[in-house]
Amino acid sequence: MRTYMQDVTIKRKTGVPMVGRGPYGMGRNSVSGNVATVFGCTGFLGRYLVSKLAKRGVQVVVPYRDEDEKRHLRVLGDLGQIVPLEWDLRNDQQIEECLRHSDIVYNLTGRNYETKNFTFQDVHVEGARRIAEIAQASGVARFVQVSHLSADLNSPSGFLRTKAQGDQAVRRAFEGATIVRPASMYGHEDPWPITFKLNNGETKLAPVHSLDVAQALSLIGVLDAEAMGQTYVLPGPKTYTLRELLQLTEDITYRNLISPDINVPKWLFSMTAGLGEKIAWWPMFNKDEVIRRFIDENPEVPEGCKSWADLGIEPDVLEDRAIMYLRRFRSHLSYEQPMSNAHSGAVKLKKEPFRVIE
Structure with missing residues (x-):
């Protein structure tokens, strides 16, 4: 050649x-x-x-x-x-x-x-x-x-x-x-x-x-x-709370994920995760991940940094792609059901905030 x-x-x-x-x-x-x-x-x-x-x-x-x-x-x-x-x-x-x-x-x-x-x-x-x-x-x-x-x-x-x-x-x-x-x-x-549920599901x-x-x-x-x-x-094109992500998953899979609305205190989950790190030989929910569940992600691009536009890429919106990855978690009765909220901005909360365990 x-x-x-x-x-x-x-x-x-x-x-x-x-x-x-x-x-x-x-x-x-x-x-x-x-x-x-x-x-x-x-x-x-x-x-x-x-x-x-x-x-x-x-x-x-x-x-x-x-x-x-x-x-x-x-x-x-x-x-x-x-x-x-x-x-x-x-x-x-x-x-x-x-x-x-x-x-x-x-x-x-x-x-x-x-x-x-x-x-x-x-x-x-x-x-x-x-x-x-x-x-x-x-x-x-x-x-x-x-x-x-x-x-x-x-x-x-x-x-x-x-x-x-x-x-x-x-x-x-x-x-x-x-x-x-x-x-x-x-x-x-x-x-x-x-x-x-940690941080009342409000982590962004x-x-x-x-x-x-x-x-x-x-x-x-x-x-x-x-x-x-x-x-x-x-960053992704939209910001969600963890509660909104669970709500979206629930809407697509027709499974109840949010109830009962119980928020686990940070100290209790951290203690449980620390115990799991000591006794389990496989990766589990760990203490550092508990800390990360309380840290919001900031989608703003700092001055002097580049982002998607500099590469000519328009990133996917989560709602438009979620059905691809969540359909497999449906039961056989609802597997072929269409996704009614396949458009952007479809996450709508339907439930009251979590109850807290004292």
Whole structure:
């Protein structure tokens, strides 16, 4: 196949040429010449990002810890376009091997709970710093760090506080790193919603579709040359209270989630969650998540940051996509019923506020 000048791109740091091949130089039947490593690819957001990148003809390195965790990623791209490599967050040699041929590195690693092997500090700060430093030393052209909308150095939540510390560590370790801060995401992997009522269900969230975030990340890493050193804040287009989200779920699934209207006190749930952390060997509702249930998500984009409009993306409204993910929780009697509130702004509360257990 004949190669033209427009098919050649020179890597920014190393000067190594990347040659695109195939129809239009982009797509599953093409090779764009880009190689991306996606750390954290086996998580909630990772599979969608790998799919978006592979669809653009990017060869994607998918680091994994468990053999079974990466099996579903192999079919997301053409033969040879998805390259699985085993890695460990504390093994510098394995990290270097995962990104040595890449010009784009994404760090999606994160934990919602701490374990005896990995704390929030280990994953969000030290792990992110280590990956960024090795990427800088290896001549990687682009580094994209995925954080959280509510990341704050002064947050009472260890999860959100270390997310902010990790952003700072990446900025220091990698010149021109891009920070992406999405709000709480929803998608197919969401479990049946936890219906425990905390903070009277008044905590505000700005949920964003995981597919939209994956699309934004693919544009930031591959196409948006102006993203160097920028911070992207990606909230959902609407803000809901937890009670409104439960009401929406109840309306779609025809199941009673809100009754009985009992609000669990913070001290009681925190004590129960702490006990669960000590006696259970599987991830449960933990004390830090109790703290996060009382923290509102602010959808306002700070001055100097970029958002959806800068990427040309209009994010999905939750009501318009909820039926895709909640229909499976209906009974067989109501499975085919149409969604009567499929338009934006359809959440209407029908019940009185929660009763509080003293």
